[in-house]
Amino acid sequence: MTKAELTAHITAGFTGRVQVLENNQPEPYFIVNPDDLVAFARYLHDDPALQMTFLMNLAGVDTGERFEVVYSVCSYQLKHRLLFKIQMPRDNAEFDTVMQVWPAANWYEREVWELFGMTVRNHPNLTRFLLADDWNEGFPMRKGWTGTDFIPLPDRG
Amino acid sequence: MGVIKKLPVYTEHIPGGALVTTSVNSVLTLAQAKSLWYLLFGTACCAIELMATGASRYDFDRLGMIFRASPRQADIMLVAGTITHKMAPRVKRIYDQMAQPRYVLAMGGCAIGGGPFYYDSYSVLKGVDKIIPVDVFVPGCPPRPEALLQGCLEVGKKIRTLKIDEWS
Amino acid sequence: MMELAPIFTWIHDLLLSLGLGPTWTDLISQIGLAVLVFSLLCIVALFLVWWERKISAHIQQRYGPMMTGWHGVFQTIMDALKLIQKEDIVPAVADRQVFFWAPVIVFTCAFAAYIVIPFGKGLIVSDLNIGILYIIAITTFTIIGLLMAGWGSNNKYALLGGMRSAAQAVSYEVPLVLSIMGVVMVTGSMSMNDIVAAQSGWAGFRWNVIFQPLGFVIYVIAATAEANRTPFDLPEAEQELVAGFNIEYSGMKFAMFFLAEFVNMFTVSAIATTVFLGGWNGPFLPSWIWFLGKTLAMVFLFMLFRWTFPRLRVDQLMEFAWKVLLPLAFVNIIYVGVMSLWLKW
Numbered sequence: 001m002t003k004a005e006l007t008a009h010i011t012a013g014f015t016g017r018v019q020v021l022e023n024n025q026p027e028p029y030f031i032v033n034p035d036d037l038v039a040f041a042r043y044l045h046d047d048p049a050l051q052m053t054f055l056m057n058l059a060g061v062d063t064g065e066r067f068e069v070v071y072s073v074c075s076y077q078l079k080h081r082l083l084f085k086i087q088m089p090r091d092n093a094e095f096d097t098v099m100q101v102w103p104a105a106n107w108y109e110r111e112v113w114e115l116f117g118m119t120v121r122n123h124p125n126l127t128r129f130l131l132a133d134d135w136n137e138g139f140p141m142r143k144g145w146t147g148t149d150f151i152p153l154p155d156r157g
Numbered sequence: 158m159g160v161i162k163k164l165p166v167y168t169e170h171i172p173g174g175a176l177v178t179t180s181v182n183s184v185l186t187l188a189q190a191k192s193l194w195y196l197l198f199g200t201a202c203c204a205i206e207l208m209a210t211g212a213s214r215y216d217f218d219r220l221g222m223i224f225r226a227s228p229r230q231a232d233i234m235l236v237a238g239t240i241t242h243k244m245a246p247r248v249k250r251i252y253d254q255m256a257q258p259r260y261v262l263a264m265g266g267c268a269i270g271g272g273p274f275y276y277d278s279y280s281v282l283k284g285v286d287k288i289i290p291v292d293v294f295v296p297g298c299p300p301r302p303e304a305l306l307q308g309c310l311e312v313g314k315k316i317r318t319l320k321i322d323e324w325s
Numbered sequence: 326m327m328e329l330a331p332i333f334t335w336i337h338d339l340l341l342s343l344g345l346g347p348t349w350t351d352l353i354s355q356i357g358l359a360v361l362v363f364s365l366l367c368i369v370a371l372f373l374v375w376w377e378r379k380i381s382a383h384i385q386q387r388y389g390p391m392m393t394g395w396h397g398v399f400q401t402i403m404d405a406l407k408l409i410q411k412e413d414i415v416p417a418v419a420d421r422q423v424f425f426w427a428p429v430i431v432f433t434c435a436f437a438a439y440i441v442i443p444f445g446k447g448l449i450v451s452d453l454n455i456g457i458l459y460i461i462a463i464t465t466f467t468i469i470g471l472l473m474a475g476w477g478s479n480n481k482y483a484l485l486g487g488m489r490s491a492a493q494a495v496s497y498e499v500p501l502v503l504s505i506m507g508v509v510m511v512t513g514s515m516s517m518n519d520i521v522a523a524q525s526g527w528a529g530f531r532w533n534v535i536f537q538p539l540g541f542v543i544y545v546i547a548a549t550a551e552a553n554r555t556p557f558d559l560p561e562a563e564q565e566l567v568a569g570f571n572i573e574y575s576g577m578k579f580a581m582f583f584l585a586e587f588v589n590m591f592t593v594s595a596i597a598t599t600v601f602l603g604g605w606n607g608p609f610l611p612s613w614i615w616f617l618g619k620t621l622a623m624v625f626l627f628m629l630f631r632w633t634f635p636r637l638r639v640d641q642l643m644e645f646a647w648k649v650l651l652p653l654a655f656v657n658i659i660y661v662g663v664m665s666l667w668l669k670w
Contacts (some may be wrong), residue, residue, distance in 0.1 A: 131280065132242035140262065140279035148243070152277040188406030191393045213387040218378060221390050221400050229575035230412055232407070256412040256575035 001049070001080050003028050009050070010082075014043060018084075027072075034095045041101040044073060045081075050083070051075045055098070056142055058108035060116045061085075061106075062143045067093040067118055073109040093118035115141040170271045182321050188234065189258065190313035191243035192221045196231035198251065200238030203265035206299040207237045220309055228254040233312060235305075236291075239267035239274060252289045255287070262308055263291045266298045273298065327611045330447030333358075338573060346356070351352040358450050362439050366588055371401040373587040377628050384632045387547035408583075411576035419573065423477030428574065428581035431470035435585040435592065438463045442595045443517050445605045445613030457509060460596060461502055464551065467589065468494045471560065472569055474582070478573035486569035489639050490560030493550055496646040497557070501547035503654035505539040507661040508533050508600050521604030539657045541601045543650060545626070548593035550646070553586060555631040561586070561640055594623035 001009065007020055007028045018037045021029040032040045044052040057072040067088045074081030088096055096107045097120050107129075109120045114128050117139040128135065137147040146152070195217070199207050211217045211224065225231045228251050240248055252261065263285050264274030273281035285291060292315055295308035336357075340350045375390070375398060382389030390397025415424060441456040443449040453459055468491050475487015509515055511533070512523045524531050534541045550557040561569055571582055598604060598619040605612035637645065 128244075133246070135242075137279075145279070147279055150279055151276055151283070163526065185406065185410055188403045191403040192400065192407040213385050216382070216387040216389075218387065218389050219391045219397075221393060221397070223378075227569075227572045229573055230571070230579050232411075254414075256414050258410065258412075281616060305425055 001078065005117070006050075006080060006082055010116045013047065014040060025083075028082045030082065032084055032086055034088055036088045038096050038101070040084070040099060041071075041098040045101045049078075050080075051077050053077070055102035055104045055108075057080070058098075058105055058110035058119060060141065061115060062090075062141060064143050066090055067116060069095060069112060069118070073142075076113060088118070091102055093117075097123045099123070117142065131152070160273035182287060183317070185191045185203065185321065186317045186319055190316040193233045193260070193309065193312065193316075194231050195222050195309075196228055196234045196251070196255070197224050197226055197249075198234055198236060200240065200244065203267070206302060206305065207264065210302035210305050215306060217306075217309070220306070220313075222309060228252075229256055229285040231255055232237060232258070233260040233262060233309075234289075235262045235264050236268040236285045236289075237264040237299075239272065240281045240285050240288075242282055243280070245282050245288050248285065249288045260312055261285075261289055261290045262293045262312055264295045264297075264305060264308070265300060269294045269296060275297060328446055329611070329613055330445065333448070333634060352450050355450075362450060363436060366436060366439060367584075369591055370584045370587045373591060373624060374404070374583075375400040376624075377587070377631075380653045381632045382624070384629070395539065399533070408576055408580040411578045411579075412571070413576045413578065416552055416573050420477045420479065423473045424573075425477075425578075427470050427473035427477055428578045428585075429470075430473065431467050432581040432585045434463050434466040434470065435588040435641055438592045439518050439595075440533075443599060443604055444590070444616055445611065448605075448613060449518060452518045454514070455512060455598075457505055457515045457520070458598070458606070460592075461498070461505070464592065465494075465498060465587070466504050467512065467585075470482070473572070474570040478562060478570070480573055483570050483572045485570070490553060490570060493553075493557060493646075496643055497547045497550035499553060499572045500543050500650040500654040503658055504537075504544040504547065505596075505600055505650075507540040507657050510601055510658075510661050511536070511665060517599055517604075521599055521606065524603040525606045528608070529603060529606070532601065532606075534601040537601070537657065539653065539660065541597075543654050543657060544597060544601065546650060547646075549627060549630060550642070552590045552593050552627070554590065554627055556634040556637045557642055558631070558636060559642065590624060590627055591620065594627065595619045597623050 003026060009107075010018060010030065010118070014036075016038065017033060019031040021031060023029045044050050052073040052075045054074050054076055056070065056074055059070050059072075061068040061070060067090055068085050069084075069088075070083060070085040072081065072083050088095065093116070095118065097109055099109070099122075100120065106123075106125070109123055110126060111130060112118055113120050113123070113126055114130055120126060131140070138145060140147065199205075209215070216225070222233075229232075232255075233253060234255065236248070252259070263269050267274060267281070268285045268291075271278070271281050274281040275283055282288070286294075291311050293308050295304055297304050300308070337354055340353060341347075343350075353456075377394070378389040378400065380389075388396075390400035393399040393403050394521045415421060438460045438461070440450045441453050441459055443452075471494070472487050475484045508520060512520050514520065524533060540636070549555075553560050561571065571579060574582060595616075598616060602623075603621075605616040608616035610618075654659050656658070
């Protein structure tokens with residue numbers, strides 16, 4: 001489906017709970033509530049016109065004011081893709097795991113938890129695996145983080 | 158006699174005779190320098206250049222260097238690639254397992270001082286010489302095989318200057 | 326022309342004429358022979374290590390060692406000198422006695438087989454009338470050494486490597502012995518000199534390889550496995566994957582394993598030469614040159630195998646030994662038996 005068809009289909013199928021972000025990319029970009037995350041994921045996966053069975057990427061973002069998690073999904077069968085994200089306040093970032101829909105989300109969500117500090121509800125194995133074994137310096141990907149071996153790029157002009 | 162005249166480095170010519178004398182130290186260090194067995198230790202892109210240097214066009218075996226996978230049998234550890242904080246204790250452990258006399262060659266920018274990851278990186282150890290003593294640094298990202306071969310020859314030259322009681 | 330046996334008889338007579346008495350003369354001459362064979366084998370091992378590196382390099386379109394002497398001929402001496410200087414590490418959790426004696430056993434058994442190998446006409450240290458049986462028995466001891474190395478290191482990879490190599494060596498022992506039995510059946514004697522003498526004359530057409538080609542093929546395959554060479558080098562190639570019984574050995578102990586492997590390869594080549602290729606028989610040239618030439622040709626063949634074939638997995642290896650080689654070895658025995666009765670070999 002083309003971008004316009006996807007946008008129309010999803011706004012029709014998930015009325016009221018999804019916003020469309022305008023962008024210049026060939027993929028449509030949506031924003032969902034964190035509470036609707038699993039329902040939206042299941043809708044994307046199960047709907048026969050969408051069949052988004054492949055989770056390509058799951059990334060955390062720290063925009064300075066809030067946390068976001070961006071999901072990038074595509075369909076092998078129908079050959080289309082889209083992006084969507086959820087937004088959470090910085091001091092209480094929690095979201096549900098989408099592993100029951102896309103099992104690949106396992107390690108991505110662990111990474112997001114480990115580097116940002118966002119809690120993932122219902123995750124089976126939320127343990128550290130990327131940072132060093134004796135890491136005790138917080139969450140490195142947050143804006144404004146510094147650590148003992150961190151040398152910031154000097155001139156950001 | 159012709160052969161003797163071609164060995165000026167470590168012989169003393171006895172006047173009027175064909176006797177060749179040398180010191181035990183120079184023979185032993187020569188043996189070490191000509192037969193450095195390197196430990197396969199590649200973590201990142203420099204490992205690809207390491208493999209290319211070991212392959213047919215630029216050959217490590219010309220210098221007498223063959224690879225050994227076990228640290229107990231290796232003489233020199235070519236640290237090829239980025240060392241992260243998570244990898245650092247393992248690097249130290251492998252270095253400790255090597256049998257003395259042992260040497261280390263830091264290959265590429267990341268092993269020398271963090272390389273392109275020096276700024277804005279929370280996970281990269283800025284230089285492998287923070288955890289193990291390095292003998293020769295070979296700069297480059299990655300260094301060309303000729304540079305790496307020169308680095309290995311420099312290790313050989315350094316070894317020839319050591320004395321037996323200086324090995325560590 | 327330049328047979329070497331008269332030299333040894335002359336030395337023996339010289340010792341006798343010194344008036345020491347037969348026992349002392351025998352003792353001195355045996356010790357002298359042992360030292361001589363040992364030194365010759367060390368030189369051979371040195372040469373083979375260099376040769377292997379050069380052959381492997383040229384097969385891979387590169388030069389091997391080039392910087393130590395002309396085309397790297399002194400490379401092995403440098404390797405040996407370097408290995409002598411290495412620190413001797415014994416892991417704290419290793420079984421010290423077993424760890425220490427493993428390389429000794431492997432090294433000793435590799436060299437002990439040379440008592441019965443005929444290097445030329447009259448050049449055999451001791452012509453036992455159970456020559457072949459002795460060699461097979463001694464080379465089997467090496468397996469104990471490998472098992473000890475795997476166990477004594479107290480390292481799970483070493484143990485796995487040691488067990489695999491023991492399984493492989495034991496499995497390939499059976500077709501090896503059966504292929505040699507074919508020759509013994511025809512010759513009627515297990516003495517190495519008799520086996521060589523039975524292949525003399527007729528311009529090389531009495532070599533056993535011509536009458537028992539299947540036996541020769543089985544022997545070569547089984548010998549490659551016995552010597553732990555590719556394609557059967559799981560015990561030592563695992564080192565390239567960081568495993569194998571050698572993993573905890575450093576310095577001189579490792580050098581012993583290393584050299585013993587090449588001496589083993591020379592042993593199986595020498596046995597192939599003696600049993601199948603006519604031993605030291607040959608026209609014009611002295612007998613020891615023929616022996617050396619044939620053995621080195623077999624060694625060259627083994628080295629070619631190593632750098633041409635990929636490695637077999639352990640289950641493929643065992644399956645091949647028990648399901649393919651062993652039935653073929655039996656077929657060979659039946660063939661030799663039938664030919665002996667029918668053609669009166």
